[in-house]
Amino acid sequence: MEKDLTILSQDILEQVKLSCQIPSVVDAIATRKIIKAAANQVGIKTEAEELQQAANSLRLNNKLLKAEDTWEWLEKHHLSLDDFEELAYTNLLSKKLAIHLFGNEVERIFYEHQLDYTGAVIYQVILDDEDLALELFYALQEGEITFQELARQYIQEPELRRAGGYLGIQRRAEMKPEIAAAVFAAMPPQILKPIMTQKGVHLIRVEEIIQPELDEQLRVKILGDLFTNWLKQQIAELQIVIQMEDNNVQNKVDEPKLANAN
Known part of the structure; x- marks a missing residue:
């Protein structure tokens, strides 16, 4: 070759x-x-x-x-x-x-949707087993294990594991509704009861609720x-038609008709 x-x-x-x-x-x-x-x-x-x-x-x-x-x-x-x-x-x-x-x-937009911009500092571990998640939740409640130890054992992604499951500041609008409802009803610092979603069973520690500021x-x-x-x-x-070498159609993306541009 x-x-x-x-x-x-x-x-x-x-x-x-x-x-x-x-x-x-x-x-x-x-x-x-x-x-x-x-x-x-x-x-x-x-x-x-x-x-x-x-x-x-x-x-x-x-x-x-x-x-x-x-x-x-x-x-x-x-x-x-x-x-x-x-x-x-x-x-x-x-x-x-x-x-x-x-x-x-x-x-x-900020004032009309201010609630959506409320943030929460959270840590998260996602498990496959609901029974295990409940067992670990009670262990966390009793102080038998820390969230950092939990993250080290059950998080596969290296960077997230090293960070102890820390996701940073998550805004309400970025969360699934079922998770947002529980997170923003919490009294930080608080471990939430396991929450089921399509991704699995979420164990979440809410560290802080951050009120929105238009910075x-x-x-x-x-x-x-x-x-x-x-x-x-x-x-x-737009009505976009692509002109390739193997056909004769016109490319209509050249001169887009704009709406609301002033």
């Missing part, structure tokens, strides 16, 4: 098709086109300093701390410097468009959620 292997663009396209990634790629293409069209429609402009900041953020997010790191990353992903600038430019447009469309909506992190999350939902709506309203 030859040691050199040449991969052509059509090989890459074929692999994308065979690995069933065409829908996600099409959505990504449509998203990029929608963002550019909407930004142009509402007259969003970018400054050189903003673009430099976006490029710096892109490097930081990909841990490209040195120039050689950037060059290696570009080579790995078969990108040119122009491609890198295009990535930074698209990220910047996305941010500015999101702020233009929904920047004034964040506080309203910068939550503001970014709410803005991102609003923008993502808007993009999904725009894509859903």
Whole structure:
């Protein structure tokens, strides 16, 4: 077998098709086109300093701390410097468009859905056996075992096991309803009775309930959620037909018709 292997663009396209990634790629293409069209429609402009900041953020997010790191990353992903600038430019447009469309909506959404943003610091172990879960729950209640010991014995995932089952701050909206109801009725610190879900039997320690505060992190999350939902709506309203080499249909994703872009 030859040691050199040449991969052509059509090989890459074929692999994308065979690995069933065409829908996600099409959505990504449509998203990029929608963002550019909407930004142009509402007259969003970018400054050189903003673009430099976006490029710096892109490097930081990909841990490209040195120039050689950037060059290696570009080579790995078969990108040119122009491609890198295009990535930074698209990220910047996305941010500015999101702020233009929904920047004034964040506080309203926060106060209308404040309960959903309430958080809880929790530890969790998921078991398969309900009887075992009850036995361990009572052992925890009696102080016969600690939650950290329980996690070390019954959690398979190494990082989660080392963290003692610590899941960090979980917001109500991110939890299953049956778990959220029990967690936010707790008086921390408290071990909850086993809760059954499709994943198994949950043993949960509620360490703390955190009342919501509209800090910068939550503001970014709410803005991102609003923008993502808007993009999904725009894509859903498009009639996308993909033109491949083996057919003659027209590609209708080139000029998306935008709704609510101003």
